[in-house]
Amino acid sequence: MAEAAPALSYEAVSRLYGGAAAVDAVTLAIPAGQFVALVGTSGSGKSTLLRMANRLEAPDGGRVLRDGVDIAGRDPVEVRRATGYSFQNVGLFPHMTVAENIRLPARLAGRPPLDVAAALERVGLPADYATRMPAQLSGGEQARVGIARALGSEAKLLLMDEPFGALDPVTRDRLGRTVRDLHDRLGLTTILVTHDMAEALLLADRVVVMAGGRVVGDASPREMLAGEAGAEAAALVAVPKEQAERLRAIGG
Numbered sequence: 001m002a003e004a005a006p007a008l009s010y011e012a013v014s015r016l017y018g019g020a021a022a023v024d025a026v027t028l029a030i031p032a033g034q035f036v037a038l039v040g041t042s043g044s045g046k047s048t049l050l051r052m053a054n055r056l057e058a059p060d061g062g063r064v065l066r067d068g069v070d071i072a073g074r075d076p077v078e079v080r081r082a083t084g085y086s087f088q089n090v091g092l093f094p095h096m097t098v099a100e101n102i103r104l105p106a107r108l109a110g111r112p113p114l115d116v117a118a119a120l121e122r123v124g125l126p127a128d129y130a131t132r133m134p135a136q137l138s139g140g141e142q143a144r145v146g147i148a149r150a151l152g153s154e155a156k157l158l159l160m161d162e163p164f165g166a167l168d169p170v171t172r173d174r175l176g177r178t179v180r181d182l183h184d185r186l187g188l189t190t191i192l193v194t195h196d197m198a199e200a201l202l203l204a205d206r207v208v209v210m211a212g213g214r215v216v217g218d219a220s221p222r223e224m225l226a227g228e229a230g231a232e233a234a235a236l237v238a239v240p241k242e243q244a245e246r247l248r249a250i251g252g
């Protein structure tokens with residue numbers, strides 16, 4: 001039997017801004033069901049790479065395939081409907097209530113309305129937030145509504161760009177586990193951009209490290225922790241490792 005095509009694959013994909021490559025000839029295949037954390041220092045090209053999976057950006061070279069099909073020839077709206085996403089700068093619609101925001105993906109896809117109370121509960125928000133406008137929520141609460149909306153899209157591919165950035169550490173940890181749990185239960189393919197290497201190691205099956213628009217590390221959390229994923233990965237892993245050691249030392 002032929003092997004199934006990867007849920008998402010990049011084939012020598014580049015994206016230029018003013019002549020400089022934000023993403024530089026990246027080749028990466030993500031099988032269905034995998035949970036990938038995309039890490040790297042600021043400006044390394046993570047967001048640009050993710051946005052090309054959704055046709056929010058178009059590559060200047062190479063191809064992006066979803067389930068083996070080049071998305072360049074597909075309707076961008078269709079591609080986005082087939083994707084759950086929460087992006088830093090694709091926020092909530094300010095003129096819609098929380099409930100309307102959460103129901104939007106299902107509505108656009110012509111599916112029956114989602115249970116908004118359940119979606120809010122999933123991300124730890126009270127049901128009566130449904131009638132509020134986004135401006136009446138804190139930054140962290142808005143982020144949680146964005147995650148509820150992404151999870152409610154029922155799409156098999158979930159793209160998340162720093163979804164937990166505005167959250168306190170306790171909520172961040174809990175929501176991270178919630179997303180991982182839903183990923184497993186719903187059989188999703190998930191790509192999570194995060195600046196937090198500890199979060200990446202704890203949540204993902206695979207950690208992809210970017211630097212200067214290229215993939216410079218690609219390994220399981222276990223391999224990363226064992227120092228088997230290259231110098232850039234080792235430098236990023238050193239931070240939470242050293243912090244854990246210092247915490248242990250304080251605790252005696």
Ligand SMILES: Nc1ncnc2c1ncn2[C@@H]1O[C@H](COP(=O)(O)OP(=O)(O)OP(=O)(O)O)[C@@H](O)[C@H]1O
Nearest residue numbers: 017018021022040041042043044045046047048049
């Ligand atoms: N619309 C744009 N116009 C010009 N340059 C851009 C644009 N978007 C991104 N860039 C540049 O491309 C590079 C990669 O940006 P990108 O946002 O993908 O990085 P990132 O790794 O996601 O960064 P961060 O962790 O800070 O979010 C950066 O040098 C950035 O300045």
